[in-house]
Amino acid sequence: MSTNAELATIFERMAAMLELLGEDRFRVNAHARAARAIEGLSGDVAEIAENEKALTSIDGIGAKTAKKIREYVETGRVHEHDELLAKVPAGLLEVLDVPGLGPKTVRMMWMEKGVESIADLKRILDDGSILELPRMGEKTVQNIRESLAFAAKSSERIRLGDALPIAERLVARLEKVKGVQRVAYAGSLRRGRETIGDLDILVSAKDGAAAREAFTGMEGVEKVLASGEKKSSVRLQAGKISVQADLRVVDDAAFGAALMYFTGSKEHNVRLRERAIRMGMTLNEYGLFPETEGEKPPQEQGVKPVASRTEEEIYEALGMAFVPAELREDQGEVSDGWETPELVEVSDVRAELHAHTTASDGVMSIVELAQCAKARGFHTIAVTDHSKSSVIAGGLDEARLRKHIEQVREANGRVKGITILAGSEVDIHADGSLDYDDELLAELDVVVASPHAALRQETKEATKRLLRAVAHPLVHVLGHPTGRIINRREGLQPDMNAIAAAAAEHGTALEINCNHLRLDLRDRDVRIALEHGALLALNCDVHAEEDFDELRYGVLTGRRGGLTPERCINTWGAKKLHGWLKKKRGG
DNA sequence: GCCGTTTTCGGCCCGACTGTTTTCAGTCG
Ligand SMILES: Nc1nc2c(ncn2[C@H]2C[C@H](O)[C@@H](COP(=O)(O)OP(=O)(O)OP(=O)(O)O)O2)c(=O)[nH]1
Ligand SMILES: [Mg+2]
Ligand SMILES: [Mg+2]
Ligand SMILES: [Zn+2]
Numbered sequence: 001m002s003t004n005a006e007l008a009t010i011f012e013r014m015a016a017m018l019e020l021l022g023e024d025r026f027r028v029n030a031h032a033r034a035a036r037a038i039e040g041l042s043g044d045v046a047e048i049a050e051n052e053k054a055l056t057s058i059d060g061i062g063a064k065t066a067k068k069i070r071e072y073v074e075t076g077r078v079h080e081h082d083e084l085l086a087k088v089p090a091g092l093l094e095v096l097d098v099p100g101l102g103p104k105t106v107r108m109m110w111m112e113k114g115v116e117s118i119a120d121l122k123r124i125l126d127d128g129s130i131l132e133l134p135r136m137g138e139k140t141v142q143n144i145r146e147s148l149a150f151a152a153k154s155s156e157r158i159r160l161g162d163a164l165p166i167a168e169r170l171v172a173r174l175e176k177v178k179g180v181q182r183v184a185y186a187g188s189l190r191r192g193r194e195t196i197g198d199l200d201i202l203v204s205a206k207d208g209a210a211a212r213e214a215f216t217g218m219e220g221v222e223k224v225l226a227s228g229e230k231k232s233s234v235r236l237q238a239g240k241i242s243v244q245a246d247l248r249v250v251d252d253a254a255f256g257a258a259l260m261y262f263t264g265s266k267e268h269n270v271r272l273r274e275r276a277i278r279m280g281m282t283l284n285e286y287g288l289f290p291e292t293e294g295e296k297p298p299q300e301q302g303v304k305p306v307a308s309r310t311e312e313e314i315y316e317a318l319g320m321a322f323v324p325a326e327l328r329e330d331q332g333e334v335s336d337g338w339e340t341p342e343l344v345e346v347s348d349v350r351a352e353l354h355a356h357t358t359a360s361d362g363v364m365s366i367v368e369l370a371q372c373a374k375a376r377g378f379h380t381i382a383v384t385d386h387s388k389s390s391v392i393a394g395g396l397d398e399a400r401l402r403k404h405i406e407q408v409r410e411a412n413g414r415v416k417g418i419t420i421l422a423g424s425e426v427d428i429h430a431d432g433s434l435d436y437d438d439e440l441l442a443e444l445d446v447v448v449a450s451p452h453a454a455l456r457q458e459t460k461e462a463t464k465r466l467l468r469a470v471a472h473p474l475v476h477v478l479g480h481p482t483g484r485i486i487n488r489r490e491g492l493q494p495d496m497n498a499i500a501a502a503a504a505e506h507g508t509a510l511e512i513n514c515n516h517l518r519l520d521l522r523d524r525d526v527r528i529a530l531e532h533g534a535l536l537a538l539n540c541d542v543h544a545e546e547d548f549d550e551l552r553y554g555v556l557t558g559r560r561g562g563l564t565p566e567r568c569i570n571t572w573g574a575k576k577l578h579g580w581l582k583k584k585r586g587g
Numbered sequence: 588g589c590c591g592t593t594t595t596c597g598g599c600c601c602g603a604c605t606g607t608t609t610t611c612a613g614t615c616g
Contacts, residue, residue, distance in 0.1 A: 143605090261602095276600090
């Protein structure tokens with residue numbers, strides 16, 4: 001784990017433990033915010049900590065937190081964290097993770113019943129002594145039982161690529177309900193996070209009850225977790241995937257405000273609401289309102305909102321530039337002077353530079369592949385089958401590759417309206433050397449170099465390995481740089497700042513592999529790459545026709561990292577792209 | 588613990604649903 005991740009975890013845990021000790025909730029929040037701030041840094045916190053002012057200039061990090069960070073960098077410990085660990089039983093944090101159990105209840109169980117772990121919780125459930133606690137009745141006990149049983153089964157976040165199609169089906173379903181006006185998915189899904197915790201769906205309707213009934217009665221609903229006039233939650237089974245879905249129902253006039261609220265992130269919302277307060281207004285999911293007297297919230301006082309119909313109006317009324325959903329992560333976008341970047345879009349992409357054919361592990365011929373790419377309006381498709389050491393994937397030895405190159409040239413002559421490039425996805429060996437010699441690589445129009453094996457290397461080794469590939473004069477693109485598989489394999493954890501700097505120096509593009517299992521580079525690494533001035537490649541790693549549709553996941557990832565079309569080689573026109581490729585061929 | 592379009596002290600986002608309560612605390616979004 002990186003120092004950043006370690007420190008973020010420490011502050012996160014400190015927040016939880018302070019909460020269990022009954023500490024002031026604003027102090028608790030401050031620790032949680034510090035954790036987020038550290039987590040969001042693109043640079044190494046240990047390096048930043050060398051500069052006295054640099055740490056405290058980060059929003060959410062003050063003098064006290066900075067001191068703790070420096071203590072950790074110097075000694076490997078945060079003594080206040082150690083002190084908390086001595087006070088709060090480790091197992092209690094797991095009890096806090098049980099849905100429905102919050103800090104107040106868990107603290108009560110701990111103090112009154114000596115609960116220090118999930119096992120202890122089960123004990124007081126079984127012997128009935130849990131009922132002796134205040135505000136604890138039969139229903140609550142039953143809910144805790146069910147939460148425990150369900151949490152044991154699964155609590156993993158769902159991959160974006162698995163969640164988005166399910167959400168789209170839900171949206172289509174709800175759009176058909178009578179009285180429903182507009183439907184949109186929101187939450188982390190709309191922000192394009194690589195994994196999502198639940199499906200958040202917003203509906204505007206003349207008849208809210210109909211929307212609610214349709215939602216809770218939908219096919220696949222296993223359990224209705226809550227259902228009121230304005231929001232409902234269910235647990236859904238969709239194929240093998242079990243996921244929570246939240247529905248929010250609002251008046252159509254408040255759709256923009258509600259979409260803004262429900263898209264989040266939570267931290268972005270809080271920053272916006274604080275900004276509204278400073279400007280003498282109130283922001284909630286019903287709109288941006290002028291300051292009002294009275295106890296009741298403005299929407300219940302019949303106060304006319306300053307803005308509520310669209311997100312654009314609300315950002316404008318807050319004196320801000322519009323923030324694309326992917327950037328609503330409280331990473332500085334709510335500050336004065338922030339400007340909307342022109343982020344890359346799916347329709348900008350006009351070339352695929354990473355695709356396999358039946359020569360290795362693809363299912364299409366060269367011509368079929370080219371026709372698919374052409375149908376998508378691409379001007380260029382690169383055929384990049386696997387290299388010889390990728391045995392399971394049917395990698396090509398030198399002789400087969402030479403023949404394959406000839407076949408690509410021949411197909412390129414035959415298929416009009418698209419350029420078919422001869423390439424390879426050449427394996428990067430554990431030591432950073434490539435799977436073909438330079439003479440052969442020089443014959444290829446495009447070389448994507450990717451790691452496939454030895455993905456558990458230490459950071460130092462992994463960095464050295466990838467740096468060697470990036471600096472190779474014949475390599476155009478570093479493919480799926482870490483080799484991670486979301487929720488399954490961590491992959492390499494190289495020093496991304498070093499890789500990005502080298503990529504910029506050598507004019508090598510870093511791939512965002514769009515496959516939803518990979519999304520590699522990930523969002524944060526895209527940002528690091530751009531900060532160093534590197535180019536990015538949005539590649540679908542096509543094996544079959546439907547893989548072209550993975551593009552949107554990569555685009556979302558790129559957008560989260562701030563990717564603009566200029567920095568993404570797949571958006572360039574044919575001439576510019578081909579010229580760039582030839583620069584590494586002495587042209 | 589952090590921070591400043593009115594503040595270097597005194598605020599800190601705001602609302603829906605549930606279960607247990609007899610008026611609202613707790614949890615979650
Ligand atoms: N203002 C405000 N909005 C919140 C709060 N919690 C959640 N929201 C909003 C923003 C979230 O993006 C949105 C959906 O909540 P979720 O818990 O589903 O979070 P989100 O989808 O961002 O992440 P997830 O992947 O589901 O864990 O609701 C909160 O405490 N305050
Ligand atoms: Mg969500
Ligand atoms: Mg949710
Ligand atoms: Zn590939």
